[in-house]
Amino acid sequence: MDDILSGLTAAQREAVEHVNGPLLMLAGPGSGKTRVVTHRIVNLLRHGIPPWQIVALTFTNKAADEMRMRVQSLAPDQPVWMGTFHRFCARLLRRYAPQVGLSENYSIYDAADSRQAIKRACEAAHVSMSHTSPDQVANVISRAKNRLITAEMMAENPVRHNEQVAARVYPVYQRQLMTANAVDFDDLLLHVATLLRDNEEIRAELDARYRYILVDEYQDTNLAQYAIVRALSIDYPNLSVTGDPDQSIYGWRGADLNNILDFEHDYPSVKTVRLEQNYRSTPNILRVADQLIRHNRRRKHKQLFTENPEGEPVDLKCYTDSAGEADDIADQIATAVMNGECQPRDCAIFCRMNALTRSLEHALRRRSLPYQIVNGTEFYQRKEIKDLLAYLHLINNPSHDVALQRIINVPPRGIGAKTIERLRQAADEENISLLEASRKAGLIASIPKRSAAKVAAFVALYDALCVKATATVEDLVLYLLEETQYREYLQRTADEEQDNSPLANVDELVTAAVEFDRQHPEDGSLEEFLELIALVSSTDDWEDNNDRVTVMTLHASKGLEFPRVFIIGVEDDLLPHARSKESEDQIEEERRLLFVGITRAQQRLQLSYCQCRTVHGEFRPVIPSPFLMELPREDMRQIEATRDDDYFEDQDYPESWDLGVDDDLVQEDADDLCQLDDEDRAAIAMPSRQRPLPALPPMVKTAAQMAASPQPVTANFTAGMAVLHPRYGEGTIVSITGRGAKSMATIRFDDGKTKSFRVAFADLQPLE
DNA sequence: ATGCGCCAAGTTTTT
DNA sequence: CTTGGCGCAT
Numbered sequence: 001m002d003d004i005l006s007g008l009t010a011a012q013r014e015a016v017e018h019v020n021g022p023l024l025m026l027a028g029p030g031s032g033k034t035r036v037v038t039h040r041i042v043n044l045l046r047h048g049i050p051p052w053q054i055v056a057l058t059f060t061n062k063a064a065d066e067m068r069m070r071v072q073s074l075a076p077d078q079p080v081w082m083g084t085f086h087r088f089c090a091r092l093l094r095r096y097a098p099q100v101g102l103s104e105n106y107s108i109y110d111a112a113d114s115r116q117a118i119k120r121a122c123e124a125a126h127v128s129m130s131h132t133s134p135d136q137v138a139n140v141i142s143r144a145k146n147r148l149i150t151a152e153m154m155a156e157n158p159v160r161h162n163e164q165v166a167a168r169v170y171p172v173y174q175r176q177l178m179t180a181n182a183v184d185f186d187d188l189l190l191h192v193a194t195l196l197r198d199n200e201e202i203r204a205e206l207d208a209r210y211r212y213i214l215v216d217e218y219q220d221t222n223l224a225q226y227a228i229v230r231a232l233s234i235d236y237p238n239l240s241v242t243g244d245p246d247q248s249i250y251g252w253r254g255a256d257l258n259n260i261l262d263f264e265h266d267y268p269s270v271k272t273v274r275l276e277q278n279y280r281s282t283p284n285i286l287r288v289a290d291q292l293i294r295h296n297r298r299r300k301h302k303q304l305f306t307e308n309p310e311g312e313p314v315d316l317k318c319y320t321d322s323a324g325e326a327d328d329i330a331d332q333i334a335t336a337v338m339n340g341e342c343q344p345r346d347c348a349i350f351c352r353m354n355a356l357t358r359s360l361e362h363a364l365r366r367r368s369l370p371y372q373i374v375n376g377t378e379f380y381q382r383k384e385i386k387d388l389l390a391y392l393h394l395i396n397n398p399s400h401d402v403a404l405q406r407i408i409n410v411p412p413r414g415i416g417a418k419t420i421e422r423l424r425q426a427a428d429e430e431n432i433s434l435l436e437a438s439r440k441a442g443l444i445a446s447i448p449k450r451s452a453a454k455v456a457a458f459v460a461l462y463d464a465l466c467v468k469a470t471a472t473v474e475d476l477v478l479y480l481l482e483e484t485q486y487r488e489y490l491q492r493t494a495d496e497e498q499d500n501s502p503l504a505n506v507d508e509l510v511t512a513a514v515e516f517d518r519q520h521p522e523d524g525s526l527e528e529f530l531e532l533i534a535l536v537s538s539t540d541d542w543e544d545n546n547d548r549v550t551v552m553t554l555h556a557s558k559g560l561e562f563p564r565v566f567i568i569g570v571e572d573d574l575l576p577h578a579r580s581k582e583s584e585d586q587i588e589e590e591r592r593l594l595f596v597g598i599t600r601a602q603q604r605l606q607l608s609y610c611q612c613r614t615v616h617g618e619f620r621p622v623i624p625s626p627f628l629m630e631l632p633r634e635d636m637r638q639i640e641a642t643r644d645d646d647y648f649e650d651q652d653y654p655e656s657w658d659l660g661v662d663d664d665l666v667q668e669d670a671d672d673l674c675q676l677d678d679e680d681r682a683a684i685a686m687p688s689r690q691r692p693l694p695a696l697p698p699m700v701k702t703a704a705q706m707a708a709s710p711q712p713v714t715a716n717f718t719a720g721m722a723v724l725h726p727r728y729g730e731g732t733i734v735s736i737t738g739r740g741a742k743s744m745a746t747i748r749f750d751d752g753k754t755k756s757f758r759v760a761f762a763d764l765q766p767l768e
Numbered sequence: 769a770t771g772c773g774c775c776a777a778g779t780t781t782t783t
Numbered sequence: 784c785t786t787g788g789c790g791c792a793t
Contacts (some may be wrong), residue, residue: 058782059783060782060783061782061783062782063782084782084783085782086783087783090783110783111781111783185783186783217782220782249780250780250781250782252779252780252781253780253781253782352779352780353778353779353780354779354780355778355779355784358784414769415769416769417769534783535783536783553780553781554780555780555781555782556780556781556782559782574779577779579780580779580780593780614784615778615784616777616778616784616785617785
């Protein structure tokens, strides 16, 4: 019993030992929050509470995974449900789909799907889009859904012009979603919230089922999420929430700070615990953070303190331009690594916008520093992956209109925009899905016989694919590739300029399918595979196992920590951002954003700004961020850096850093970059690809690998050949795709696993 | 039906 | 400076 309480402060212990009734944990940055939450779960279990009555809700899969790991080590194999809000709702919705007008095989539209659907709805609603855009409309609708505002409610009192348009589109969009048997991300929450509100019986049942609910990052919940946890905590109000109002940075997405600020009001019997001691940062860093955040008015004051030893002052640097900023930071890191002061993995660079990472990439690459950019170029957003997934979606849910539109003419089969438009009109008129409309294309007067025949051929292809719907996902994907001749299509349309091989991504999807089948020998359904993919995101796969400098936005940095942190572009109109200066609330959120960035730093922190920055291609003078004026000068060291163009050339950096990067999977893609010219932006436009799908090997490149990679030599391998892989052993080549340096071999190993490799790097040995 | 070229716009994005 | 969307021309 003592092991889960030992080493805790009085406040932490108080939270861990709390069993029944509402609990509010106000946890400052670096206060050991995750530890307290996991220990509390274990404590609940030790009090004899059945594990299935406990639910822990997080915002990211990564946070859930970490929690699961830590609980697992303390209390192995307890079926406590831990996962994201959206996944939790997706599960409930599978069960209660009919109650909200869906079938249980409903599809989840991702952001791109829903954008397509909104576009279509805008057209169908016949509204003038002259003063707005589908994107804006999508935003308004999303915000409305987050606030539990239905189409009907919105129609009653729309205020602004763009809301008027959105109010007209909203019901059309929603009807289309229902026809498609689909939900968007917001609907996952909205449907569940509605279900719980309108069905007292179900609500009571679920309330009793999930008696102990823990919510992480409560400051980022929106009204829908609030309504859900509230509804599940009426008969059994054992709701415990953890958060920090000062780290709320998603207000623009509908997060409502009032949820946490008013928690004590909502649950008068609440026990409030403040975790104010910081175990992460030096006192200097913490004082800077504290001084900054004191300038916010809407907050709950916390007395941040630490017993950590005094550290270096926080550096404040001014550079002449962004290239100088990037070079100097890269130099600092390179020097520190060479001197053995730190490893690349200890360093992180944060910025307000993804666009600012360009010069950093260049600077890091020139110094052969391995780095990793956490951004949004997601694997499953690639065209070829979306195409294949669209086929799978359509097989799983014949009403998935967005999927049908995507692939009805991919690979090209002579069905043009006109025909699709006519199908759409017919579908809209009869309120049927596009596939149903396609089935009766021959009966639609506006569609010429020729086109109708092509549509019929597509429907026949679709029906053929559906035969494999219940096979393993791998079989289905392979069959799909075969029947649609998709690989041949990619090869035909291959773009010589583009270095990222779509074929390799296709192979990766196959690998993901194989992996999924392996992990779900019993319960693996297509539906689950698709749900799994729909609810993973790019930041989930930030790899902390690799020794690389991390570059990311301030938003992405939340929840992480690094010994050395650099925050760049602390400039007016950038932080706070020009578009976030309309109200005091927005400015306060920007201030919190900087606060989050600062409090990621453990040992060293540097804030920097430039005198000039290139914005949209033109050089502009820059004003330092007003936030800098709010920081305590006594904890800081101000440095005016002057740019010396020859500086870099004088340095003698090694060709590559011997950091023991041991991963041949990393090497697979190294050739993509090593052949590119230093100035080539396209090379860095495809940054580190991390794990795109569950249990997939990281597809990443490091600068070290790039520098070290030899020119690839391609041996003659053919399908059917028996080969030896240095890591995976003996296997047989299933197929070879691509030519020359980019040639990929898909190999089925003797243990049943199938993997794809760059032939040039995999070091395969032919076997007799 | 596809491909090229011009024009406009350009935060952050847990799911 | 980039990227993406749309329109026109083949």
